[in-house]
Amino acid sequence: MNELIKKAVALLESDSVQVIIGYAEGTGTRTRAIFITRTADCENLIFDSRCVQNLAVYLTKSEIKKLGKPAIVAPIPVLRSILQLAVENQITENDLVVLGITPQSELVDFESFAAIEAFLSTHQIVIEEKYQETIREIKAMPVTERFAYWVKELEPCFKCYACRAACPLCYCTRCTVDNNQPQWISVASHPLGNLEWHIMRAMHLAGRCTDCEACYNACPMSIPIHLLTKNMLQDVTENFGTYGPSLDKLNTLSSFKPDDKESFIR
């Protein structure tokens, strides 16, 4: 990715940006996020198929914001998050330079968020068949069995909130789980607390989640919480039409159609 490094150097040298958010080699075969403020460090930038962490999460972090205007290495999941953050008024076009990366690992410039949206329209979110199958299997269980399944799946959760920390859309300064007036959900990592936390997390991502799987990748216990958001994405598509962040569309849950269809209200 010489081209990426060259671009990063140019951006820092011209002082167009003050920090490059990108990927670098981590421990073992893993990669990590890197925040480069000096041109000399740019050679550490890499990009390959191992780079799955969603760097967009750093765009809203005050520690990173302090470093100055960023350029961000943005493969498709990051682009989707950037667009959603734009819809939610968290970033503006002047706040950052986007170093887009196509699925063919080609560097691509984006002049505007609208350009990102145009690009993403040809790369729609697709829930992989294997996940669809898993979701179908879970839904096919009798309701008590399904509940038991999830209670068991969520049992290892010890509320480390890595899922929250990894999610680019969990940018609240105070999470409701940390609110004790009132105490909305039980903070302890017992079954009720775990269940409530994951329901709340999923609901807060309803109509917003861009299916980057950062939450699942971050979970030290590999709890399949991404199945909840994937299921939700399917529900959004099924009930309200196609899904994906869009600059001129309102968020799924903060908008409505008078003829939204449901079958359960008496």
Next chain:
Amino acid sequence: MSKIGVFICHCGENINATVDCARVAKTAGELEGVEYSIDYKYMCSDPGQTLIKQAIKEKGLTGVVVGSCSPRMHEPTFRKACQEAGLNPFMCEMANLREHCSWVHDKNEATTQKAIDLVRTLVEKVKLNKPLYSIKVPVTKTALVIGGGIAGIQASLDIANAGHQVILVEKDPSIGGHMSQLSETFPTLDCSQCILTPRMVEVAQHPNIKLLTYAELEKLEGSIGNFKATIRKKAKSIDENLCNGCGTCTTKCPTKKIPSEFNTGLGTRTAIYVPFPQAVPNKPVIDKENCSYYQKGKCKVCEKVCPTGAIRFDQEDELVEIEVGAVVIATGFNIMQPSEFPEYGYGKYKDVITGLQFERLASASGPTLGEIRRPSDGKIPEKIVFVACAGSRDPAKGIPYCSKICCMYTAKHAMLYQHKVHHGKSYIFYMDIRAAGKNYEEFVRRAIVDDEVNYIRGRVSKIYEENGKLIVRGVDTLLNAKPVEIEADMVVLASAAIANPGAEELAQKMHVSYDSYHFFSEAHPKLKPVETNTAGIFLAGACQAPKDIPETVSQASGAASKAIILFSKDELSRDPLIAVVNRSPAPVFSTCVGCFMCASACPYQAIGEELITNRQGKVIKKVAKVNPGLCQGCGTCVAFCRSKSIDIQGYSNEQMCAEVVALLNND
């Protein structure tokens, strides 16, 4: 520490018959934070209220729970009592022990237990209540009236005569509406224009009325007392100040074959036109769609002949912002195009016309100067058939409701025809004759008896042309369903009255509700027939449902009086049960992260931005801010806020949570 007083009302025997009120009071008295608890026969009576007031003063109560009837009944009563005793009225809550308990359950242990649960729940809520203070909103004493038909005219004149400013917006080049198209009016047969045009002139000359014709509402923001309306003044292509209405341009305009809207297509007009001779204002507009200059770049005849140089081809639409305190919607109705009923042959046969077209034929100022001549060849029809309910009361193909005015105007049409064509024969196919109204039944009788109009009770199944005649096939249900066939020269369809196209869009712009037929909805079908669900917006005339003229005028005066009542005070007092965005110490300032999902969900555009700056004026944070003048307190934003940074006073997160916990923990 909370010092709550609990007051359990027997409501005579209404509550006490099934609920053990004494036990409810005793149990409530044992709840933590309850200082005083008592039951009494009638809490809402003077002695009952005195009981509450004394307890507030003597026990130093910080909150009150009255267990009695529905808060929708007596909440204002008890809050006022608290206020009189020096307790903030919003520190009083009511447990609904009557409508929700004693009246719906039998006398037993579970009923008393439920009453205890309800009281305990409200005690827990009231512990978290905070003193709130009414919000004062100044009132802009100007009314916006949308629609310049008889409803809008009447409402405007009433409000203006009460001394308030009115801005009357009309989408067409002239005010007058459908009433100006009518020939004579039932049940008196006085000429419609003769009674209407003086009113139109009065509007134009009234010092308190500003008339904006050829204009439409673009946007409405704000709320009762303080609306901001954006009006689109469509380009008329003339300078209204220079134009003196001489009419030279309209006579010289070479494009003359445009079907006249005013004459319902039965006459023509020019491209630069005044819709009808008595138009107000009597100044032309250029119809760009049909003007040679706008379409082909050549002509400009009007500009050449205009003696005052008033033509402005480069004029553009103009947006004007106005501030008003109240809005009267008077946008009227439309008629259903009978082409949706192919069996009637409307559109196929020139001599099958609508009732509104007949009005133009019968009108002295119409295309035939009041002579009934059929459109195809101008002959006077010898036999004429009127079809009532052409679309109305037809759930299958038309509209299920009754259009209300057709029975009367059809009788009038037949009568006018008989008066003008003495030897002619007229027939009316009808389902029922609905003539409820002052002198209405007598009017229909006159048509039948004096003018010998033939009423046939039955429906028309088909109309077709044969040998230059329109064959009307129907059935007479009063003669054992005998088939009837009439060879007519002309057929008039009483087509259904429907909502105006665009009514739905207009309703959404103003945030008022509308029914499934797209008529605007009144706030209450009986007791608030002129109000909408949005405070400060009122309804007049057929935009709410089909209406005749006297009904429309009464409603318009009703709507006007509502606006005048609103304008009678300088300030409005509003409930403080509104949303607020939290504040916290620096460096957080507020837990709001500014995603503004609340703003996009708010039905009232009440949520804006607030920039939090440091001492140097640098923006540190952008957060949501609720405009207390606009917020109506629905709380939709609260349920949206992921970080619980926005909350609603009186129904706060803490209060609602406390209620849930208290209600469910009764073991």
Next chain:
Amino acid sequence: MTEFEPKIIAFVCNWCTYAGADLTGTSRIKYAQNVKIVRFPCTGRIDFMLLLKSFGEGADGIIVSGCHPNDCHYTSGNFHARRRWIMFRGLLDMLGIDVRRIQYSWVSAAEGAKWADIVNSTVNTIRELGPYTEYEKVAGYLEKEAKQ
């Protein structure tokens, strides 16, 4: 053995269902005591977290009710609520939380009889389903901890 008495909490809007339930009262239509109402300004205000909290606090069933579509006192609160419920219901269903325990309904201020019917039929449904022991078991960890 005493019969199981379901604990049902009802979240209703002030303008339609609360008034509808008032009408049930003025019409003297009888219904089961199991349902107790919490008043909200609008269905738009009803946070899904409160529904979750209700199960955590031991509710066997929940009724959520407000104005019919197009009748919302605040024009669109119920439309927003409907979308939220569609999503929330889908999520709960995926998690195996029995969605039959939540009855959503539109009850207008004129539908006193409908309110009684909603209450009675919900009580019957929950009676058939029995106490929500699965959830209580999960929530039970709380109590055990508190006791220790």
